Amino acid sequence: xxxxxxxxxxxxxxxxxTSSAWSTSSPSTFSFRTTAFSPRSVxxxxxxxxxxxASGEEATESFRLSFTASDSTISPWHDIPLNGSSEGxxxxxxxIPKMTKAKMEVATKEENNPIAQDVKKGKLRDYHxxxxxxxxxxxxxxxxxNEEHPELKCFGDNDPIDVVxxxxxxxxxxxxxxxxxxxxxxxxxxxxxxxxxxxIATDDELAEKYNDIDDVPAAVxxxxxxxFRWYKTPDxxxxxxxxxxxxxxxxxxxxxxxxxxHEAWKKLRSGETEAGKLWVGKA
Numbered sequence: 255x256x257x258x259x260x261x262x263x264x265x266x267x268x269x270x271x272t273s274s275a276w277s278t279s280s281p282s283t284f285s286f287r288t289t290a291f292s293p294r295s296v297x298x299x300x301x302x303x304x305x306x307x308a309s310g311e312e313a314t315e316s317f318r319l320s321f322t323a324s325d326s327t328i329s330p331w332h333d334i335p336l337n338g339s340s341e342g343x344x345x346x347x348x349x350i351p352k353m354t355k356a357k358m359e360v361a362t363k364e365e366n367n368p369i370a371q372d373v374k375k376g377k378l379r380d381y382h383x384x385x386x387x388x389x390x391x392x393x394x395x396x397x398x399x400n401e402e403h404p405e406l407k408c409f410g411d412n413d414p415i416d417v418v419x420x421x422x423x424x425x426x427x428x429x430x431x432x433x434x435x436x437x438x439x440x441x442x443x444x445x446x447x448x449x450x451x452x453x454i455a456t457d458d459e460l461a462e463k464y465n466d467i468d469d470v471p472a473a474v475x476x477x478x479x480x481x482f483r484w485y486k487t488p489d490x491x492x493x494x495x496x497x498x499x500x501x502x503x504x505x506x507x508x509x510x511x512x513x514x515x516h517e518a519w520k521k522l523r524s525g526e527t528e529a530g531k532l533w534v535g536k537a
Contacts, residue, residue: 304334306428313356313378319369319428329367330430331360331414332523332535336394336516338432343456344512346417348390348429355381358427360391362413363531369428382488386477388419388429392451395515396522403447406497411446412532415515418450418478420470421458432456437467437475438508440497441482447497449515451508452478466505475502 304323310316321330328334330347338344349358349369357372357379364370372379397410419425419433433453441448452475454464464470479502483494503511521527523534 304328304430313371315371315373315378317371318361319358320366321368321428327366329533329535330369331362331367331391331393334393334430336392336512338456340432340456342509343432343434344392344453346390346419346431346433346453346455347393348388348419348425348427348431350385350389351427352386352388352424353384355384357381360414363533365533366535367533381485383485386481388421388425390417390419391415392417392512392515394519394523395512396519397447397449397515398518398522398527399446400527401518403497406440406442406447408442408445408447410515410518411443411448413448414519415449415451415512418452419455420452420464420474420478421455421460423455423458425455434461434465435505435508435512436464436470437502437504438511439479439482439502442495442497443486444491449511450478450482451512452502453508467502468504470502 304321307320307322309318309320321328321334323333334345334347336344347360349360350356358369359372360367361370391414393414395415397413397415399409399412402409417433419431420436425431433455435451435453437452439450439452441450452467452470454461467475479496479500483496485494487493518527522529522532
């Protein structure tokens, strides 16, 4: 299979500029300028009565985006249901809006699992270039690091399963949106299995057109795979690999993988599987 260079990825995006990861309202236009941030003036992102509350300063280790429901703090990982309102759909939590660089993620080891910027070797993590899609995770899923995949012979990465939402809109950090899965890619990162579910928001204008992986343009599929292959190389890390001959698996297989990670999460949540340093709250 032909590898595409990072520069070739520019062909896969029509958006020429970068928005701020720190906005909690979906931008209608992009700008190289970073928006101003005030912890007390960030509007809540709400779906099914979920809200968000920001604290700390942007681009520092103190920043947290917490989730609320009925005036109580909740965990976006454990308390938001996996399944959406209609059959075959799921709720996705957006951690990184499209065309931004800050490596935000649900903090799996912190109480109530707020979104925070990842830190490696004492430094905040940023991608070396923007990600071209909305990126997040599915609640109530877990890639079990104790479970070896029977074909790929590697273990889960100890996180909720990742989603790459390919719709036309930039979704704000903390958005909870209903999506339908279109396919899944088995990325292998430093020997760990790190599934990437490609999906589309059910309210996106492309949702009626995209129902399975073959409906997704080849340029989009290639762009996603190559972005994740190369994105760590500026840090002198090796290229990431992919299982199943680097092929995208279809929507039915994506649902099967999601189901397996949901079962793993239920064992984690109930205490059947040892949580280690993970914060799982009360079952």
